[in-house]
Amino acid sequence: MDEQLRVGLIGAGPWATMVHAPGIADHPGTRLTTIWARREEAATELAKIHGATVAGTPEELLDQVDAVAFAVPPEVQAEIAIKAAEQGKHVILEKPIAGTLKDAERLADAVERNNVASLVVLTKRFAPETREQLGQLAEAGGWVGGSARWLTGALLGGPFSHSPWRHERGPLDDIGPHAFDLLDATLGTITDVISANRSEHGLWQIVFQHEGGATSVATMTMTLPLNPGIAEVIVYGEHGHRVLADRGTTAQQCFTNLLDDFVAMVDSGTTEHPLDVRRGLHLQRIIDLARRKSEA
Numbered sequence: 001m002d003e004q005l006r007v008g009l010i011g012a013g014p015w016a017t018m019v020h021a022p023g024i025a026d027h028p029g030t031r032l033t034t035i036w037a038r039r040e041e042a043a044t045e046l047a048k049i050h051g052a053t054v055a056g057t058p059e060e061l062l063d064q065v066d067a068v069a070f071a072v073p074p075e076v077q078a079e080i081a082i083k084a085a086e087q088g089k090h091v092i093l094e095k096p097i098a099g100t101l102k103d104a105e106r107l108a109d110a111v112e113r114n115n116v117a118s119l120v121v122l123t124k125r126f127a128p129e130t131r132e133q134l135g136q137l138a139e140a141g142g143w144v145g146g147s148a149r150w151l152t153g154a155l156l157g158g159p160f161s162h163s164p165w166r167h168e169r170g171p172l173d174d175i176g177p178h179a180f181d182l183l184d185a186t187l188g189t190i191t192d193v194i195s196a197n198r199s200e201h202g203l204w205q206i207v208f209q210h211e212g213g214a215t216s217v218a219t220m221t222m223t224l225p226l227n228p229g230i231a232e233v234i235v236y237g238e239h240g241h242r243v244l245a246d247r248g249t250t251a252q253q254c255f256t257n258l259l260d261d262f263v264a265m266v267d268s269g270t271t272e273h274p275l276d277v278r279r280g281l282h283l284q285r286i287i288d289l290a291r292r293k294s295e296a
Helices: 014-026 040-050 058-062 074-086 101-113 128-140 164-169 176-187 251-268 277-295
Strands: 005-010 030-036 067-070 090-093 118-120 143-151 190-198 204-210 215-221 230-237 240-243
Touching: 005 014, 005 058, 005 074, 005 251, 014 030, 014 040, 014 251, 030 040, 030 058, 030 251, 058 074, 067 074, 074 090, 074 101, 090 251, 090 277, 101 277, 118 251, 118 277, 128 176, 143 176, 176 190, 176 204, 176 215, 176 230, 176 277, 190 277, 204 277
Parallel strands: 005 030, 005 067, 067 090, 090 118, 143 215
Antiparallel strands: 143 230, 190 204, 204 215, 230 240
């Protein structure tokens, strides 16, 4: 781009501090101009580090930017992101993209109607090794089943343990989108939730049906004292089994790769991407169905 994209940041919590703010500030195609957070002192501290200004309201931030990145709870994100899209601002969305399926549909509609670029921060999908391995799996074909295990103690301690929305919604909404997205990308589109159960210990077990006949299982928790945690996806079929290997690409590096794609989209006028708001809506539908199945 001839000029840097002016990006505003909504949120100043741990994820915004560790990933969003430094990523946007350091990327050659973006400039972190403005920050808004419900805790003004947190926004002020983060803005000082990166040479940004602090907005008094989300509306004030929208008046000063070309694009908005979000690092706030899903119900907060959805409402502000809809306003951003309606004002022609491009959006970088966290997962899940909204607090409810209805709001996710409203957000996706606003993004499409206003022809703005959007990407969802599905971190591992922006790792070079993930892209390479997904391509290899697609080329080989013949996968009939798989599993995802995402087991952490993130709600027991650490930077995200004081997050009310994560405690309320648990792994289904927080780590679920990552697991579901990778199972979907390896085995074909998830078309149904066969069963879903949340144990009294907070352990989720979800069985999926995929387009083409494959099935898979996702096992997730955020309340087991595992250090390090486990995050793995395995598929199996006529070529044996494969594990999606992590080669150490950090969340910060993945976010930089996301920004590469985002800047290129805005520069070229492209609004479609495999990980745009439509992907977020698909994952929200899976979350909604899994929760309803578990409550049935």
